[in-house]
Amino acid sequence: MIKRAWTSWRSGHMGRLITESFFAQGPLYAVAIVAMIAVAATTAGSAFMMEYIVDAMTSPEMREWAAVIALSVVLLFLAKALASYIQSIYLARAGNRIIAMQQDRLYRRLLRHGVSFFAEMESSDLLMRTTQGAQAARTLIDVLVTGFVRDALTLVGLVTVMVYQQPVLSIMFFVVGPIALFGVRHLLKSVRAIMQQEFKSLAEIIRVVQETSAGIKVIKVFSLEDRMINRMETAILKVEERSNDIAKLAAIASPLMEFLAGLAVAGVLVVSTLGLAGSEPPTAGQLMSFITALLMAYEPAKRLSRMRVQIEAAMVGVGLLFGLLDQEDTMKESPEARDLFDGPGEIALRNVTFGYNGSTPVIEDMNVTFEAQKTTALVGQSGGGKSTIFGLIMRFYDPDEGTVEIDGQNLQDARFSSIRRKISYVGQDTFLFSASVMENLRCSAPEASDEEVVEAAKAAYAHDFICSLPDGYNTHVGENGSFLSGGQKQRIAIARAILRNAEILLLDEATSALDAESEALVKSALDALTQNMTVIVIAHRLSTILEADKIMVVQDGAVVEQGDLNELMILDGQFKKLFDQQFKKTST
Numbered sequence: 174m175i176k177r178a179w180t181s182w183r184s185g186h187m188g189r190l191i192t193e194s195f196f197a198q199g200p201l202y203a204v205a206i207v208a209m210i211a212v213a214a215t216t217a218g219s220a221f222m223m224e225y226i227v228d229a230m231t232s233p234e235m236r237e238w239a240a241v242i243a244l245s246v247v248l249l250f251l252a253k254a255l256a257s258y259i260q261s262i263y264l265a266r267a268g269n270r271i272i273a274m275q276q277d278r279l280y281r282r283l284l285r286h287g288v289s290f291f292a293e294m295e296s297s298d299l300l301m302r303t304t305q306g307a308q309a310a311r312t313l314i315d316v317l318v319t320g321f322v323r324d325a326l327t328l329v330g331l332v333t334v335m336v337y338q339q340p341v342l343s344i345m346f347f348v349v350g351p352i353a354l355f356g357v358r359h360l361l362k363s364v365r366a367i368m369q370q371e372f373k374s375l376a377e378i379i380r381v382v383q384e385t386s387a388g389i390k391v392i393k394v395f396s397l398e399d400r401m402i403n404r405m406e407t408a409i410l411k412v413e414e415r416s417n418d419i420a421k422l423a424a425i426a427s428p429l430m431e432f433l434a435g436l437a438v439a440g441v442l443v444v445s446t447l448g449l450a451g452s453e454p455p456t457a458g459q460l461m462s463f464i465t466a467l468l469m470a471y472e473p474a475k476r477l478s479r480m481r482v483q484i485e486a487a488m489v490g491v492g493l494l495f496g497l498l499d500q501e502d503t504m505k506e507s508p509e510a511r512d513l514f515d516g517p518g519e520i521a522l523r524n525v526t527f528g529y530n531g532s533t534p535v536i537e538d539m540n541v542t543f544e545a546q547k548t549t550a551l552v553g554q555s556g557g558g559k560s561t562i563f564g565l566i567m568r569f570y571d572p573d574e575g576t577v578e579i580d581g582q583n584l585q586d587a588r589f590s591s592i593r594r595k596i597s598y599v600g601q602d603t604f605l606f607s608a609s610v611m612e613n614l615r616c617s618a619p620e621a622s623d624e625e626v627v628e629a630a631k632a633a634y635a636h637d638f639i640c641s642l643p644d645g646y647n648t649h650v651g652e653n654g655s656f657l658s659g660g661q662k663q664r665i666a667i668a669r670a671i672l673r674n675a676e677i678l679l680l681d682e683a684t685s686a687l688d689a690e691s692e693a694l695v696k697s698a699l700d701a702l703t704q705n706m707t708v709i710v711i712a713h714r715l716s717t718i719l720e721a722d723k724i725m726v727v728q729d730g731a732v733v734e735q736g737d738l739n740e741l742m743i744l745d746g747q748f749k750k751l752f753d754q755q756f757k758k759t760s761t
Contacts, residue, residue, distance in 0.1 A: 186491050187313070194271045195314050201267035202318060204259065209323035211256035217330025218249050220466035224338065224458035231457050264318065268311040275307040279497060287504030288569035289530065297380035302497045305375065309490020316487065320480040324473035331470040338463040374411035381405045386652070504571070512591040516580030517545030518676040518707035520566055524575035527565060534573070535561045536730040548708040550718035552751060553727040559711045562727070563679050568592050579677070597675040601682035603662040605654035610639050611646040613665055617673040626672060632698045633668035634691060635661070660691060667695060671702055678703055681711045692717065715755050724748065
C-alpha cells in the first residue's frame with residue numbers, strides 16, 4: 174500500500190515537479206534550506222533573548238552582563254541577516270533555473286510535434302503554457318520549500334520558546350492554531366476553478382494582441398477597432414474579476430490570523446494578570462520573551478495558513494505545463510529509422526489516401542511519380558490537394574493509407590533530419606525570422622560562406638535591393654519581414670532555397686508576389702540552377718510552368734491529367750479549359 178501511494182504521488186503533477194525539478198536543483202536548494210534553518214533558529218533565538226534583554230534593563234544583578242547580551246544580540250541579528258540574504262539568492266537562482274529548464278523542455282517538446290499539432294493548438298495557448306506554466310512550477314516549489322522549511326521550522330522554534338517560558342500560557346496558542354487552519358480550509362474549494370478561468374482569460378488577451386499585430390491592415394480597412402477593443406476589454410475584465418476573487422480568498426487568511434492573534438495576546442494578558450499561569454509569577458523578561466515569540470509566530474503561521482491557497486493556484490499552471498509536456502507526438506520517428514541513401518531524387522506516392530485529422534480524404538488512392546531531375550508542375554483549382562501533396566512529401570503528415578517514397582525508400586522509415594536535408598521549399602506564405610537579412614538567408618545552410626550567400630541572393634535577383642537597405646545584408650527585417658515588401662520577402666525566400674542546394678526543390682506559388690519582369694528573371698535563374706534537381710511547382714498562373722517537363726492537373730484529390738504542354742493541349746481536357754481561361758484568344 175505504501176509503495177502504491179508513493180508511485181501515485183510521484184506520477185502526480187506535484188510529485189513529478191519535485192522529482193524532476195526540485196531534485197535537479199538539489200545543490201542550490203540545499204544551500205537555501207540550510208540558510209532557512211539558520212533563519213528559523215535565529216528568529217526563535219531573538220525571541221528567547223528578549224528575556225535577557227528585559228532582565229538586563231530591569232534587574233540590577235543582570236546589568237553587568239549587558240555588554241555580553243548586547244554583543245550576542247548583534248551577532249544573532251547579523252547571522253539572521255546573512256542567512257536571509259543567502260536564502261533569497263539561492264532560492265532565486267534555483268527558481269530561475271527551474272523556469273529556464275521547463276521552458277527549454279517545453280520548446281524542445283513543441284519542435285518534436287508535427288505541423289498538425291500547431292494547426293490544432295492556438296499560439297496564445299502555447300504562450301500561456303510556456304510562460305505561466307513554467308512560472309507556476311517555480312512558484313509551487315518556492316511555496317513548498319519556504320513553507321515546510323523556513324516557516325514551519327520558525328514556527329516550531331518560536332513555539333518551543335513559548336512553551337519553555339510559559340507552558341500554561343502556550344495553551345492559548347494551541348487553541349487558536351486549529352481554529353485558524355479550520356477557517357482557511359474553507360477557502361480552497363473555489364481557488365482552482367477561479368485560476369483555470371483566469372488562465373483562459375489571459376490566453377484570450379494574448380490572442381487578441383497577436384491577431385491585432387498580424388491583422389492590423391484588415392482591422393484598419395474594415396474598421397474593426399471597436400470590435401477588437403470590446404474583445405480586449407472583455408478579456409481584461411475577466412482577468413481582473415478572477416484576480417480580485419483570488420486576492421479576496423488569499424486576503425481572508427490575514428485578518429483572520431490577526432484577529433485570532435489579538436485574542437491570544439488578550440488571553441495571555443488576562444491569564445498572566447489573574448495569576449493563572451502557575452504558582453510562581455513569571456519575571457518581566459520571561460513574559461516579554463513569551464509575548465515576543467507569540468507575536469513573531471504570527472507571520473509564519475499566517476504564511477502557512479495561506480500556503481494551501483497558493484499551492485492550489487500554482488497547481489493549475491503546473492497542470493497546463495505537464496499537459497503540454499505529456500501530449501503525445503503527432504509525428505513520430507521510427508526507432509529503426511535510417512538515413513535516406515543518395516539518389517537522383519525520384520518521388521512517388523503509392524496508393525496514398527489522406528485526410529486531415531481523420532476527416533474526409535483530401536487525397537484518395539493516389540498513384541503518381543515525380544521524375545528525378547525533372548520539373549513537374551501541379552495545376553488545378555484551389556482545394557484539389559496540391560499543397561497536401563507537398564505536406565506529405567516533406568512528411569509534415571503521414572498518409573492514412575499507402576506510402577510516400579523518395580528513390581524507393583518509404584519516408585516513414587527515414588530519419589526526419591535525412592528527409593529535410595534532401596528538400597528545399599518556398600511557400601506562397603513567405604515567412605522570415607525577426608533577424609537580419611544575412612541570418613534569414615543563412616538559416617537554410619548555416620555552414621555557407623558570405624560569398625555563397627551573396628551568390629544565392631544574386632541568383633534570386635535580391636542582391637541589388639538588399640544592398641540598398643540601410644545596413645545591407647545586416648539590416649533587420651522586422652517581425653516576419655514587416656520592413657520589406659511582399660516581392661522582396663519572396664526573393665529572399667527563393668535565395669534561401671537556392672542556398673540550401675538540396676536535391677529536391679518544392680515551389681508553392683513561389684513567384685506570386687513578384688512583378689512580371691522580376692518573375693521572368695527569377696524563373697530564368699531557377700531554370701539554370703535546377704538543371705540537376707527534382708523540382709515540383711504549384712502554380713495558378715500557367716505562364717510560369719509552360720516549360721515544365723511534365724504538368725499534372727490535380728482535381729478533387731486525384732491527378733486527372735498529366736503530360737507536357739503539347740500533350741495536354743491535344744487532350745483538350747481540364748488543362749485546356751484552364752489554359753483558355755487564362756489565355757483568351759480572339760477568333761479571327
